[in-house]
Amino acid sequence: MKTIYRKVDDNNIDISVLEEARDILREGNLVAFPTETVYGLGANALDEHAAAKIYESKGRPSDNPLIVHVCSEEQVRRVVRNIPDNAKKLMDRFWPGPLTIIFDKADIVPFGTTGGLHTVAVRMPDNQIALKLMEISDMVIAAPSANTSGRPSPTTAMHVKDDLDGKISMIIDGGEVGIGIESTIIDVTSEIPMILRPGYITKHMLEEVVGQVEIDSAITGPMKEGVKPKAPGMKYKHYAPKADFTIYEGESTKVSEKINARAAECIKQGYRVGVIASDETVKNYQFGDVVSIGSRKDELSISKKLYKVLREFDDKNVDYILGENFESDELGYAIMNRMLKAAGYQVEKV
Numbered sequence: 006m007k008t009i010y011r012k013v014d015d016n017n018i019d020i021s022v023l024e025e026a027r028d029i030l031r032e033g034n035l036v037a038f039p040t041e042t043v044y045g046l047g048a049n050a051l052d053e054h055a056a057a058k059i060y061e062s063k064g065r066p067s068d069n070p071l072i073v074h075v076c077s078e079e080q081v082r083r084v085v086r087n088i089p090d091n092a093k094k095l096m097d098r099f100w101p102g103p104l105t106i107i108f109d110k111a112d113i114v115p116f117g118t119t120g121g122l123h124t125v126a127v128r129m130p131d132n133q134i135a136l137k138l139m140e141i142s143d144m145v146i147a148a149p150s151a152n153t154s155g156r157p158s159p160t161t162a163m164h165v166k167d168d169l170d171g172k173i174s175m176i177i178d179g180g181e182v183g184i185g186i187e188s189t190i191i192d193v194t195s196e197i198p199m200i201l202r203p204g205y206i207t208k209h210m211l212e213e214v215v216g217q218v219e220i221d222s223a224i225t226g227p228m229k230e231g232v233k234p235k236a237p238g239m240k241y242k243h244y245a246p247k248a249d250f251t252i253y254e255g256e257s258t259k260v261s262e263k264i265n266a267r268a269a270e271c272i273k274q275g276y277r278v279g280v281i282a283s284d285e286t287v288k289n290y291q292f293g294d295v296v297s298i299g300s301r302k303d304e305l306s307i308s309k310k311l312y313k314v315l316r317e318f319d320d321k322n323v324d325y326i327l328g329e330n331f332e333s334d335e336l337g338y339a340i341m342n343r344m345l346k347a348a349g350y351q352v353e354k355v
């Protein structure tokens with residue numbers, strides 16, 4: 006299959022490109038498009054055969070449900086059984102934005118989209134290209150991150166191309182995304198709302214709107230036998246680079262010393278080493294491919310670059326990644342959640 010590739014300026018959207026995408030979606034085929042979090046791989050959410058193509062092209066396990074993207078409250082009502090009060094409050098406060106809400110699904114939503122579940126994940130992305138695409142196609146779009154399953158999510162159209170060129174019908178390039186890690190997922194079908202995946206919208210931000218919020222305990226550490234995360238996708242070793250990744254935790258100068266020593270040792274043995282530093286500490290490192298992932302004073306700069314850095318290390322065939330750890334509150338909590346998963350929870354305290 007030849008993948009059509011089109012650039013779109015989100016300040017001056019070329020509608021003819023979106024019409025081309027609409028026609029492809031209506032035929033039951035796949036279009037990758039930008040959102041504010043990561044690129045999504047879209048298909049008609051109400052067409053089971055189209056959804057099946059998503060699983061096939063990504064190599065995604067079929068029990069891992071898709072997020073349904075919408076552009077209006079009217080579209081939400083098409084796919085959910087009802088809108089609980091808490092959900093309504095969250096929609097009003099955070100949409101369009103990086104928050105996915107779990108609802109009981111309407112009958113019209115096929116189990117092929119929800120991975121066999123009776124619930125459906127819904128989100129209204131804060132990206133004009135995505136919103137306009139849904140509006141002109143009058144379609145709710147199922148879209149997981151547009152990466153090959155198991156690889157870091159794509160934050161540019163080039164990342165999508167690297168993974169899915171020749172396997173999908175179209176890629177819409179809307180430039181680099183603004184957030185860089187996937188949306189927060191919250192389940193409001195239980196009495197106390199529960200975060201199933203941390204993201205840019207933090208626990209505190211959610212609690213300001215709906216009161217007490219819990220975090221699914223299954224996602225706070227390595228997978229435990231018999232404990233299943235409520236978001237099926239969180240059980241997979243996700244976001245993972247090919248290299249052996251270790252995070253070093255402790256006081257900053259000690260961490261730098263330890264990483265320098267370990268990097269020197271690996272290089273001596275003939276391995277390629279990548280070091281994840283920050284703007285504040287990058288000068289402390291002497292060995293390997295040293296990359297600053299952003300500033301500790303600006304967590305968004307870190308979330309935006311995380312997957313890009315992991316992909317770049319893959320491209321360079323790095324054998325070992327040695328990373329600093331970051332503050333784990335607010336957005337930092339979501340960043341560390343993804344970093345720890347990428348590292349398979351390999352942490353060394355120094």
Ligand code: TXA
Pocket residue numbers: 040042043044045046069070071072105107119122124125126128130148149150151186187188189190201202235236237238239
């Ligand atoms: O930011 C995002 O959410 C991006 C962009 C493209 O919107 N999408 C994304 O999709 O990250 P994906 O497929 O990579 O992750 C979806 C997550 C998975 O962990 C999945 O298990 C969970 O959402 N999920 C989907 N439907 C669910 C449901 N009904 N109940 C619980 N978890 C669900």
Ligand code: MG
Pocket residue numbers: 149150158
């Ligand atoms: Mg994903």
